[in-house]
Amino acid sequence: MKIVSLLFLFISCSFSSIAQSTKGIEDSLKLRTVFDMALLNGQAYNWLDHLSNEIGPRLSGSSNAQRAVEYTKKELEKLGLDSVWLQPVMVPKWVRGAKEYAYVESTPGSTRDINITALGGSVATPNGGTKAEVLEVQGIEDLERYGEEQVKGKIVFYNRPMRADLINTFEAYGGCVDQRYSGAAEAAKYGAVGVIVRSLNLRLDDFPHTGTMSYGELPVSQRIPAAAISTNDAEYLSGLLKIQKDIKLYFKLNSEQFQDVLSYNVIGEITGSEFPEEIIVVGGHLDSWDLGDGSHDDGAGVVQSMEVLRLLKEIGLKPKRSIRVVLFMNEENGLRGGNKYAEVAKEKNENHIFALESDAGGFTPRGFSFEADDAQFAQITSWNELFKPYLIHQFDRGGSGADIGPLRGGTTVLAGLRPDSQRYFDHHHSDNDTFEHINKRELELGAATMTSLIYLVDKYGIKGIPVDREPKF
Template sequence: MRKLIFLVFLIALGPVFGQNKDEKQIRAIYDTALLDAKGYDWLEYLSNQIGGRLSGSLNAEMAVNYTKKQLDSLGLDNVWLQPVMVPKWVRGTPEIAYIETSPGKTTNVPVCALGGSVATPATGIKAQVVEVQGLEDLEKLGREKVEGKIVFYNRPMQANLIQTFEAYGGCVDQRYSGAMEAGKYGAVGVIVRSMNLRLDDYPHAGAMSYGDMPESQRIPAAAISTNGAELLSGMLKLNPDIRFYLKQTCRQYEDVKSYNVIGEIKGSERPDEIMVVGGHLDSWDLGDGAHDDGAGCVQSMEVLRLLKKTGYKPKRTLRVVLFMNEENGLRGGNKYAEVARAKNEKHVFALESDAGGFTPRGFNLECNDSQYNLINSWKPLFEPYLIHLFRKGHSGADIRPLKENDIVLAGLMPDSQRYFDHHHAANDTFEHVNKRELQLGAATMASLVYLVDKYLK
């Protein structure tokens, strides 16, 4: 009878012992991240010594070489470069724009060419402006009121949406498709209000597309700062006949070769099952891409370092991937998934950090209900670190091409209230990244990877 009681006692205590072990491992991960950080130094070099890393640029090539060198130094089992062809778009000389209220009376406004846009003629374009709130307004106006004019898309991000990515998603179509749609009505150019929740003088870049529109019909597209948009809108109300001048010299070249940067620790028990953690190495060229997405890259590199430093040996193969060309093509993410399928690799989990280096709050998860319930059951292990949000939602653009069967996709979810102040703009720079917040994000990612590796069936 005593033996039976003792056996029942041990069975009852089993989960407690397991939980205590998990608590200790996660504590060790956070301690190492906060007391022995490497990611912040890596980010400082990427940001201040290399700078903006537009796909196809020399800076992007330098970032590939630098991050590979750092991964080599971590003593991983394998580190390699995966070739991928990427677009090469060059901004050219700084853009010029002004509002003309009468001949010789002008007011300069901050603008930047949108990624993929064509240039204006060498002397620029000057035309009257028609303001719209979205793509659907063009059909209401018709060709008669649009032809020969510059279309000004002025729908702001919806400020009362607490989830700022929802606000971004609600108006980004005017940036991406605005030139293509306005061109169908005979517009000579488009100006798009920057995707930014605050009023400032920073124009925000971003990708746009002409679809299958012939090159001869493509019109230039630029973003205007939120302050500039407010000024232009107000001046149009006073005088609908004002004219807008824009000059930009951007150019699209032939595709060039670049690389995804990959490093891995081989699994000790199930090496054929692969877990990926990553961010995108490319950025826009106006700032230095510290939040978008230098932060995600160094956090992903830190995941492998933190697990090694704390003595954890993953059961599955753990792979870090620094994807190239998320910003204007997603070529790196697609190439990685293509090669994985060609090699018949089995990916069971992928985690991406691409929402800035701000304080982590939790994760967005793309998975089935049983997988979600398992991950959500770990919430008590994260709550001491103020990580409390585990919800179903978009994981990440670079890992989305891996989606098939029962793979779990996850995206680190930092506090997003300040993210779009910097997104794609000249103020996305190193000094706006807080070391403690960055390292907390890395520790949070490493903790999830540890738990998934240990418990996911």
């Protein structure tokens, strides 16, 4: 009897091993098909060409943002999805106005122009511009050291650079973005008349990089103008200040904040055949800053996300679970789209099991980062071998994406596509973020990588999320 039992166990294990092996082969072949179709017959590059070159920059509240909404909705409808709709969301409307101007004055009449751009949300300078002596600091924490006596009446120059010794460039960005976001609000408390910030860029060049900033609870009457200068100009100004403390800087901003306006998230769905109540989201943000044309940030993520659903239909997949593409509005200066999507999902008691965002540029994909519990992460990393033939197998725990962040909670797994990031901040939020800097093959590899992960999540589900569980958004 014992021998029979052992024999039965051996046979069972053998069949299980064969089944696992068969599944692995099936998945490997399916991923190969996805990559072939993306690289040989991809649509993402053509979509991005139109989005970048025919529409252009898509700042929330602008006519171009509305054109992008209309264009992407139309293109999703062409894919024959089960449903495509617009989700209304009120967004801020900030307008840059006439081009900014700035110069450094070393002695009366001796000036040098510098490259400058207003930070998103900044108030304008007075009509005649702002001119004052400059105080260089290495971060917000430096302000207390100098105090009101040395700050009052001056333009504060935040010059803490991104750390070049950090291989993860997003970590380097995170280490100094506070001076851009909160620098004006903090400097105003000490009586500064304006703020300029070293662009968040690891490269030395002449492109100033914008980005959102906030005055917090500061009354409108106390708000001061804030702008970024290029890294080359930051180096020049810092060097000049070392030998001459009394130099002056002049800058003129013409920005204006208007009332919120109506815009939309663009959503398309393939409804699940077995578990339609389990929702998988893939997306990027449709808005961009008004410099460049937003190709890397985040036109690439938009078209890659659209391509995921197109590729799934092309390979004839009838997903078990509902798969949605969500093109979020207003990530750059408010996150209104991401918050609205999560708010509606909660109201409807929708069951989101997985969300993937692409918002790190259209460069060569290296893998993903995940917000997941131990069991979920173990399940996901078991798929890692399938991605190794494509040299895309860096599966880490970490942040996912800003737009899907509001879905965080319960057992929902969040993921972010992680492309090679070394050149991303050369383009981020600047005139240098244009279509000519997109590599077609790298963009398509990213779309195929995302599609492959979504295919696996749909096929196997996510651990800890039974079909009959109480839905959580």
